[in-house]
Amino acid sequence: MIExxxxxxxxxxxxxLQENTRSWLLEKRLMPADKVEEYADGLCYTDLMAGYYLGAPDEVLQAIADYSAWFFVWDDRHDRDIVHRRPAAWRRLTHRLHTALDAPEDHLHHPDPLVAGFADSVGRLYSFLGPSWNARFARHFRAVIEAYDREFDNRTTGTVPTVEEYLELRRLTFAHWIWTDLLEPVAGHELPDFVRKHPAYRRAALLSQEFAAWYNDLCSLPKEIAGDEVHNLGISLIHHEGLTLEEAVGEVRRRVGECVSEFLVAEEEMLRFADRLTDGTVPGRELSAVVKDIAMNMRNWFSTVYWFHHESGRYMVDSWDDRSTPPYVNNEATGDR
Known part of the structure; x- marks a missing residue:
């Protein structure tokens, strides 16, 4: 259906974009040079962003791609801090990220590459629209950090969230509203609240992100079972609903398919809403065009997420020497002890 x-x-x-993000990962010391050389291009992080944010000015897309690459590295640090049982290091990192959100310029030279890289990418993202968008982005990312904290606690205690608990948590750990927020600097326009909060806009945005999160769960299930993960829709279905692995995979596939079908309906509603914004004024026509461009990029999210999961080395667990340890991560006990 996606194809x-x-x-x-x-x-x-x-x-x-691919070349520059590869250089940025090296410059910011976010991945060892040998890992960048061997794995960076094959992980397809830039492909994911280049397939989503069409129409973005080059400098905006570059900032988003660097931030996205940082996000994947941060996700890997989260995993390794759990595996190596470093709760104190993880807490220090989350505190520093909260602080860097307030004043990224003060953290550009932080000794932890994850803090410095975050400050650099966020500082660039903050330069495109204005204080109110920046405050919203910071608010949404604080919720992501707190959700990652909850995941940390769940994994260290072996707690599998219920399906409903998981779905609520997943909207935060997948950063649904962050990727949606970034559609605005791509379009060069901060949307007024009445547009962002309109049911037609929010439903299309949510469905596009839910598809991505659940398709990610489907493709990463073998990796996460091998790594003793507890956060995956399939794992919650197995643990709390009594489904077999095969039944859980089937249920996740069904939900993914419903997301696609329901988005096609929501997309039409969003486009009709955009048409109604054309009120005969120049600002109305401009706002209508922006919302239509954003709807197009929400649609792009489906194809770019689909192909990313089929092409990225991040999910090719059968080719790894150790199915529980991704070969592209620094598995040494990095971070503060």
Missing amino acids: TDFTRRLHPYWPR
């Missing part, structure tokens, strides 16, 4: 109904496209800046 036939959702055209795959890439931003024309993508080849330079």
Whole structure:
């Protein structure tokens, strides 16, 4: 359905994006040089962003791609801090990220590369729109940090969240509203509250992100079972609903399919809402065009997420020497002890 109904496209800046993000990972010491050389391109992090945020100015897409690459590295640090039982190091890191959200310019040279890289990428994202968008982004990312804290506690105690608890948590750990917020600097326009909070806009945004999160769960299930994870829709279904692995996979597939079908309906509602914004004024016509551009990029999220999961080395667990340890991570006991 994705392959036939959702055209795959890439931003024309993508080849330079890939090269520049690879250099940024090295410059910010977010991945060891040998890991960057061997794995960075194959992880397809830039492909994911270049297939989503079409129409973005090059500098905006570059900042988003660097931030996205940082996010994956942060996710890997979270996993390794759990595996190596470093709760104090994780708490220090989360505190520093909260602080860096307030004043990224003060953390550009922090000794922890994850803090410095975060400060650099967020500082660039803050330069595109204005204080109210920046405050919203910071508020949404604080919720992501807190959700990662809850995941840390769940994994260290072996607690599998119920399906409903998991779905609520997943909207935060997948950063649904962060990726949606970033559609605005891509369009060069901060949306007024009445647009962002309109049911037609929010439903289309939520469905696009739910598809991505649940498709990620489907593709990462083997990796996460091998790594003793407790956060996956399939794992919650097995643990709390008594489903077999095969039944859980089938249920996740069903939900993913429903997301696609329901988005097609929500997309039409969002486009009709955009048409109603054209009120005969120049600002109305401009706002309508922006909302239509954003709807197009929400649609792009389906194809870019789909292909990312089929092409990225992040999910090719059968090719790893150790199915519980991704080969692209620094598995040494990095971070404060």
